[in-house]
Structures are given as structure tokens and as C-alpha cells.
Amino acid sequence: EAGVAQSPRYKIIEKRQSVAFWCNPISGHATLYWYQQILGQGPKLLIQFQNNGVVDDSQLPKDRFSAERLKGVDSTLKIQPAKLEDSAVYLCASSRGDTQYFGPGTRLTVL
């Protein structure tokens, strides 16, 4: 069974630029999560989708972050404009039950 796929793996941008990340969950997993992980901290949930509906986006900075999951499969997370403090690893995870499985993550550096 293929795992969670993410791209790109690394991204370097200047502040105020925009960036987008892509995630393809494990086949059959209805729930998809985007996390932000800053070095030395646990993952912080940004948004959770159940199929193509949003379950929780309470910690998503909506003035600059957006996410969508069209057709209930792939998802994209966008940041526009980026700030220095957005430098982090962005993790995508998916689940069918309680257990979440993570993709390799995208390491974002904002200069």
C-alpha cells in the first residue's frame, strides 16, 4: 500500500512570496490533516478535512493560509504572502480510523 505522498520536499522562498504544497493521502483514507511543525515542537494541526469538507480549521491563519481538498482525495495548502515565522515543516497525514499516517513533509524556509 502506497503511503502519503507530498511535494515538494523542500522549498525556499522570500518573504511576501506565495507557496503551495500538495498532498495525496493513502487510498481510501477519508480524513486528511495538514500540520505545521516548528523545530523542537510537536505537530500543530492547521486544518482537518473529512472527505472534501472542513472539520477543524481553528488554528489556520486564514488571512494568509488556505487549503482545499477537491473531490475528497488530493489536497493543497497555500501560503500567501509568506512571513519569516512560516519557516517550518509542513506535514500531511491521513487516516481511516483513529490512526494517522504521515507523509515525508515539506521543509519550507522563508528568507
Add this chain to the structure above:
Amino acid sequence: QKEVEQNSGPLSVPEGAIASLNCTYSDRVSQSFFWYRQYSGKSPELIMSIYSNGDKEDGRFTAQLNKASQYVSLLIRDSQPSDSATYLCAVNLGGNNRKLIWGLGTSLAVNP
């Protein structure tokens, strides 16, 4: 504020010893509990899940859950240098949204 707390470490143990990692949580209605391992520069990888009070063993790993005391622990027997990583505790609050509350992680160093 629902919280999950872990000692940040670093926890240092000699090779072959038992490493004991602890996690406490604040929400009494929590239903399921997870331990993830995260190597530096990698994403979290599931090690164990536990749902009922008591012990659950998988190879060198044992998860222990005590809901009355609101703690969950992970024991690693015969620790190996390859076990050196950060161990994240995550707690599911229950209900339909399956949201996990994460600890900050405990850094483990196994010394040869």
C-alpha cells in the same frame, strides 16, 4: 485547554538498558493514545497505539495506559542506538473529529 505533557529530555540511556518515556494528559474523556517516533529531519512514524488500561507489547516496545491517573508510558527494552529519536505522545479526544492533541516530544539518546 486540553494538554499533553512530556518531559523534553534529553533522556540518555546506555545501549541494552530500558528506556522509559512518560506522558500525561488533561482530558479525562480521552479515548485513544499513540506513540510516534520521529528521527531528525523525518516525519513522525507510528510505533504503538493503546486504547485500554494496562500493558500492550509489540516486540521491544510496551505501552502502558492508566486512565485513572491520566498517564501513558512507553518502555523500550534492550535499547539500541537506532532508537535515538524524539518520541511524540498523542491523545485522541474521542468523538467524531478524531483530532489528536500532541505533546512536544521527548528526545532519547541511546549511547553505545
